[in-house]
Every structure is written in C-alpha cells, then in structure tokens.
Amino acid sequence: MSLWQNARAGVSSAALDSLEETAVRLIALLVAALLFSTPASAQSWREYTYPTDAFAVAFPADPTIEMGTYSLADGSTVPARIYSLAQEEGVYKVTIADFSRTVLGEPEIMDHAVKAISQGEVKVDLPARIDRIYGRQLSIVGSDGSHTSVALFYYRNRLYQIAGTALPAAARAGASEAIRFQQSLRFTNDATRNFGFGTQFGASGKF
Secondary structure (H helix, E strand, C coil): CCHHHHHHHCCCHHHHHHHHHHHHHHHHHHHHHHHCCCCCCCCCCEEEEEHHHCEEEEECCCCEEEEEEEECCCCCEEEEEEEEEECCCEEEEEEEEECCCCCCCHHHHHHHHHHHHCCCEEEEEEEEEECCEEEEEEEEECCCCCEEEEEEEEECCEEEEEEEEECHHHHHCCCCHHHHHHHCCEECCCCCCCCCCCCCCCCCCCC
16 A cells, blocks of 8 residues: 555545645635736735525625525526625626526526626636535636636536626736635535525624
C-alpha cells in the first residue's frame, strides 16, 4: 500500500470531503485573485441568513429583497427571489429561481444558466462545491471592463445564482469585494419544503 493510501486509510470520508471542498474553493479563489488584484477591503461585511431559501451570504450592507422572474431558453420564465445590493464600486446579487413546477432537469438548467451568465470574456470556469452540493464557478470580464465573479448551484429544485460585479473603476483598482461576496455563499439545513412566495421576507436575526 502506498504512503498516500495509508494516509487516506486513517482519515474519515467526512474529513476527506471537507478537504476536497476546501481545496476546490481555494483553487478557484487563488485563480481569480491572480487574474484580478485583490487588496483588503475596508468595508464592514456581515453574514445574512435566510431560512426560507436555505442559504446564508455576506453583504457589506442590508440588501434589497424582491420577487422577480428568471428567463429560460425557450423564452418562458419561472418565479425567482432576488437579494441585491448596488454600491458605487460594485453590484452584489443572489437570484434564486424556483423550478419545482417544471419538468426540466438539473443538467439542462445548469447548462442554460452558464450560457446566460457568460456575457463577456470568461476567464475562469471551474467546478464548484459547497458541502455535498456541486455547481460551477466563473470569472467574467465585461466589455465595459467590469469583473464579475459567479457561482451557480442547483439545490432542492432551485437554481442559486450568486454574482458579485466589480464596476469598471473598482475593477481597474483591483477591488476584491466581488470575489469575497461570491465566496461567502453557504447552504443551511433549515429550508422549508415550500418555496415560500406567500411568506414575508427577512433574514434570521440579521436585519
């Protein structure tokens, strides 16, 4: 048995899963950081938790939450909830589209999502993982010089699209907030079965 096999034998599968997830996220973050210089941010960030949609994410200020739609390849739409914040240096947005009433499968949903978001020059396109949920992670340079860091996941019949965009001036200055935002997403275990369109919006103890 090789040295690596011996080492693996002494590590639990859960620990190996955790190491794999950490490695995937670290590689993606390092690649993006090499492409876009990332000085430390002076802003005050904090995590907001949304039990209805089973996720948490960090924003530099309170986001706006509204209902909208997500467009499909055939021109139809599905309902979506949008968490967003626009500031002078960037735009931060989480879009959660509900596919529970469609017959579409995860592969075609993800393929369309990647194509729809890839407006510009794709610098990075890598697998992404949060816990046992797999997706895609992209870094895109817009024609206007903006830099967008995106992650896409399909979880519990919902498409999660998180996109942080450094606007042109901030991108030229090497702003890191867009990457920080995209990397902050995590899933929680307290999701409701219903998408919750009839419920009030709000963060769990964070607003």
